[in-house]
Amino acid sequence: MLAQIKKKIKSSEIYKSIFRHGYEDTQRNRALMVVDNVFLHLHPVRVSRHAVNYGYTWGMGGISFLLFIILTITGVILMFYYRPAAEYAYEDMKYLMNDVPFGALIRNMHRWSAHLMVITVMLHMFRVFLTGSYKPPRQFNWVIGVILLLLTFLLSFTGYLLPWDQLAIWAVTVGTNMARATPFLGHQGPFGPELGMRPDNDVRFLLLGGTQVGPPALLRFYVLHCIFLPLVTAIFLAVHFWRVRKDGGISGPVQRKV
Ligand code: HEM
Structure with a gap:
């Protein structure tokens, strides 16, 4: 009886449209x-x-990707409880930590995975360097990797502001102050003043939506952290993995000619 049903399902058009080959x-x-x-x-x-x-x-590329998936899933759950407005953000964090079932677990999974991903991506880069895998034909994927490293740092940095506590506000104040010294685009950077950069129109102003860390910065960091940067990272990851395949799979020990 069961075998007959199984046979019927397997010979149906719907089944064959999904699973095209047998076992x-x-x-x-x-x-x-x-x-x-x-x-x-x-x-x-x-x-x-x-x-x-x-x-x-070292499995570090794979572990980095696994952490990215964990971060995406836990991040979406956190978004259900968090509002990126100055009057709510810190209260929402406290509500999440103290009243939401498993809220503290989800938040800590997100936080620890973020810290870990920064470490694993750097170790992955170190391994790629040690095995000489940046050499042709993989030089383009190394460049994609450098962009992924930058995106990982930016994701980590933008997420840091969201709890909206004293640590977050002052850490991001210090971090974004560095943007003042950006060459050409910062008002204290080389050639910045010559190009007309001022505190109210330079790259730091663009990042913060003001001249200091305030509610507009919180909203900007939120949008960058939850939408823009994860989307761009996902696109670059797809290119990265596709490229590993196109470059002939993972590199190997040098083949000696005898
Ligand atoms: C979000 C960050 C990243 C993820 C998830 C990721 C993921 C991966 C994975 C799964 C592989 C397959 C081999 C392995 O696991 O080691 C790989 C290979 C590779 N990655 Fe990444 N990667 C990231 C960042 C980087 C960075 C920062 C660099 C260097 C600047 C880089 C350069 C490369 C290169 C050149 C390969 C080919 C290695 C080989 O053929 O041996 N990746 N990556």
Whole structure:
């Protein structure tokens, strides 16, 4: 009876439109199943031995991506409870920490994952450097990686302001003060004054929406943190992973000619 139902489902048009290949364990079928599935096709059909060797990759790229996913999921949950306005932000954080079921857990998962991601991305970059994987043909992916590193830092920095407590406000005050010294675009930076930069029109003003950290800065950081930067990061991650494949998979030890 059960076998008959199973057979009927498997021969239906709907089933066959989703799963195009059976389970027969042949080498060709295994390859077909991978390339025909949107999730499985992210992995190559064949990988070299060192590509799955943690001693070689340290798994740091994969762990960074896992943390990015955890951050996205916990971040969306936090957004249900947080309003980016000066009169609510700190109260919402306290409500989340003290009254929302598992609120403290979700917030801490988000915070710790963010700290960890900064560390794992740097370790990943270090590994890529040590194994010489920045060399041709992977030089373009190294550049994509540098942009990803910058985006990770920016995500971390913009998130830091959102609790709207004293630590957040003063840390971001110090951080954004550095933007005053940006070459060309900061009013204290090289060639800034010559180009007409003032405290009320330079890059720091653009970032803060004012001349000091206040409610407009909170809203700007929120939009950057929750929408713009994650979206841009997701796009660059897609290019990064696509590029790993196009460059012939993960690099390997130099093949010696004998
Ligand atoms: C959000 C940050 C990042 C994520 C999630 C990420 C993810 C990954 C993953 C999953 C791989 C496959 C191999 C592995 O796991 O080691 C990889 C490879 C690679 N990544 Fe990243 N990456 C990030 C940032 C960076 C940075 C900062 C750099 C360097 C500036 C970089 C350069 C590379 C290069 C060149 C490869 C190819 C390595 C090889 O072929 O051995 N990535 N990345």
